[in-house]
Amino acid sequence: MDPLIEMLHNNSRRSHHEMALALGLTESEVASRIAAAEADGTILGYSAVVDRLKAGHRGVTALIEVRIAPERDGGFDRLARRISKFDQVRECFLMSGGYDLAVIVEGKDLLDVATFVAEKLSTLGGVLSTATRFQLKAYKEGGFFANSGGDEERLPVSP
Amino acid sequence: MIQEEPAIMDYDNKISTIIRDLPRSGIRDFFELVIGRSDVISLGVGEPDKPTPWPIREAVIRSLEKGQTSYTSNLGLEALRVGISEYVTKHFRTTYDPKTEILVTVGVSEALDIAFRAVLNPGDEVIYHEPCYVSYSPSIKMAYGVPVVVQTREENEFALMAEDVEKAITPKTKVIALNFPTNPTGGIMPHEELAKIAALAVKHDLFVFTDEIYSELLYDGRQHKSIVEFPGMRERTVLLHGFSKAFAMTGWRLGYACAPAPLREAMMKIHQYCMLCAPIMSQMAGIEALKMGEAAYEDMRQSYEQRRNLIVSRLNGMGLHCFNPGGAFYVFPEIRSTGLTSKEFAIQLLEKKSVAVVPGSAFSSAGEGFVRCCYATAPELIAKAMDLMEEFVNEVRGK
Numbered sequence: 001m002d003p004l005i006e007m008l009h010n011n012s013r014r015s016h017h018e019m020a021l022a023l024g025l026t027e028s029e030v031a032s033r034i035a036a037a038e039a040d041g042t043i044l045g046y047s048a049v050v051d052r053l054k055a056g057h058r059g060v061t062a063l064i065e066v067r068i069a070p071e072r073d074g075g076f077d078r079l080a081r082r083i084s085k086f087d088q089v090r091e092c093f094l095m096s097g098g099y100d101l102a103v104i105v106e107g108k109d110l111l112d113v114a115t116f117v118a119e120k121l122s123t124l125g126g127v128l129s130t131a132t133r134f135q136l137k138a139y140k141e142g143g144f145f146a147n148s149g150g151d152e153e154r155l156p157v158s159p
Numbered sequence: 160m161i162q163e164e165p166a167i168m169d170y171d172n173k174i175s176t177i178i179r180d181l182p183r184s185g186i187r188d189f190f191e192l193v194i195g196r197s198d199v200i201s202l203g204v205g206e207p208d209k210p211t212p213w214p215i216r217e218a219v220i221r222s223l224e225k226g227q228t229s230y231t232s233n234l235g236l237e238a239l240r241v242g243i244s245e246y247v248t249k250h251f252r253t254t255y256d257p258k259t260e261i262l263v264t265v266g267v268s269e270a271l272d273i274a275f276r277a278v279l280n281p282g283d284e285v286i287y288h289e290p291c292y293v294s295y296s297p298s299i300k301m302a303y304g305v306p307v308v309v310q311t312r313e314e315n316e317f318a319l320m321a322e323d324v325e326k327a328i329t330p331k332t333k334v335i336a337l338n339f340p341t342n343p344t345g346g347i348m349p350h351e352e353l354a355k356i357a358a359l360a361v362k363h364d365l366f367v368f369t370d371e372i373y374s375e376l377l378y379d380g381r382q383h384k385s386i387v388e389f390p391g392m393r394e395r396t397v398l399l400h401g402f403s404k405a406f407a408m409t410g411w412r413l414g415y416a417c418a419p420a421p422l423r424e425a426m427m428k429i430h431q432y433c434m435l436c437a438p439i440m441s442q443m444a445g446i447e448a449l450k451m452g453e454a455a456y457e458d459m460r461q462s463y464e465q466r467r468n469l470i471v472s473r474l475n476g477m478g479l480h481c482f483n484p485g486g487a488f489y490v491f492p493e494i495r496s497t498g499l500t501s502k503e504f505a506i507q508l509l510e511k512k513s514v515a516v517v518p519g520s521a522f523s524s525a526g527e528g529f530v531r532c533c534y535a536t537a538p539e540l541i542a543k544a545m546d547l548m549e550e551f552v553n554e555v556r557g558k
Contacts, residue, residue, distance in 0.1 A: 159205050
């Protein structure tokens with residue numbers, strides 16, 4: 001991966017100045033390369049990785065395993081994109097193995113997600129089956145550990 | 160019955176004169192100023208900022224579950240020595256027999272200590288370079304040797320110049336001790352200078368002890384070359400290495416020495432009586448670390464390189480001259496332009512801005528006028544520490 005993109009991927013809040021120094025670029029080079037990556041869709045967006053329970057979020061998240069029928073032209077793409085368009089869908093991946101799409105869905109409660117699955121998802125033409133698995137607790141999210149205090153301590157000065 | 164007053168022992172005259180006369184480590188003095196303060200951003204450490212990679216820790220948990228808690232061979236577990244032999248062959252292009260030429264030790268510190276003790280007779284001289292890690296001179300003295308210092312200089316980016324080494328050689332010289340990349344300067348050795356030092360060692364029939372602990376941490380696409388790789392060197396070199404820095408395993412205290420069989424055997428005699436063996440848990444960790452190989456540290460190395468670029472730019476930007484070091488994870492900016500000594504600089508920076516750096520003078524008098532900043536610290540903390548240091552430097556200069 002481009003080192004600048006990798007740096008942003010790890011921490012999108014670092015200043016252009018700091019990234020320029022670390023990578024031996026000028027600030028304007030950093031700014032223009034980021035703008036280009038945003039424009040061509042390399043960078044899809046920016047968000048904070050949040051411990052949602054701590055932030056007061058009481059909604060539910062579910063992983064829905066979806067089997068779909070591939071189409072003659074385009075395989076899984078058309079239907080996968082259609083499913084991705086629903087606001088409830090946070091992530092959608094084509095998978096190898098026993099099912100085709102892993103769809104991560106958020107709702108305000110169980111009923112909300114169940115309704116989405118029953119009324120929107122499974123009624124789409126080409127969707128063969130769904131299996132919904134609700135998330136109970138987050139231990140690691142986006143590379144960060146949830147709910148674990150700093151248990152690694154270094155001496156402040158050592159030889 | 161009346162208890163007699165216990166006599167006060169004259170400890171000063173009872174403690175070995177060699178030990179009594181050893182100076183306290185300058186790092187320890189500074190450590191005591193910092194310890195207990197939670198508000199400090201520390202650039203004062205000498206170790207990676209990440210814990211040991213999880214697969215290594217997990218392998219040790221598994222070995223504990225299996226009950227692997229016994230002594231091992233004095234030499235270290237055979238599987239570990241085989242792994243070390245393969246790793247050294249790959250990284251230093253020199254092959255050692257795991258049965259007769261490799262000894263697993265409790266860190267490079269022990270390996271260095273027993274290497275000195277194995278070869279030095281009282282009065283033998285050891286040439287080493289300063290500024291350097293704090294243990295070289297004391298280890299030589301504790302082995303009844305005479306430390307002979309050669310200064311490395313900022314104008315040479317703290318590389319060791321062969322002509323300076325040559326001037327220090329006497330009929331009593333027995334060993335040249337090298338450590339590149341170097342703590343505290345980050346200095347590395349140009350290959351041509353290393354070749355000249357190798358030629359000197361051959362010409363004067365000297366041993367070379369080469370401490371390779373930072374050898375994986377080289378930047379700007381450089382390839383490490385050890386002095387052992389030069390003609391005539393394998394027979395006279397003790398290659399000392401360990402897992403602390405590249406594999407983030409400082410607390411495991413695991414190192415090793417590779418040397419021709421008679422030398423390894425001499426070191427082994429000391430090791431078996433004073434240490435018996437390195438802890439088996441650490442040895443299990445070492446086996447797993449070598450299985451991971453470069454995958455365990457390559458991401459960190461790349462990240463250190465970016466942090467180095469950041470900190471070197473910031474230091475030069477605030478008017479503290481700092482050369483761009485080729486290895487390790489330290490920068491060694493010159494602070495003379497502030498008019499402060501390195502100790503004053505470090506203490507005032509700590510008191511006024513809560514940023515900890517280590518005075519260069521803790522690494523010998525050759526380090527006066529410099530401070531050591533470790534950049535194995537999160538980039539955002541480095542950036543914050545540099546902001547604070549810049550404020551401090553401006554205040555000192557009355558800007």
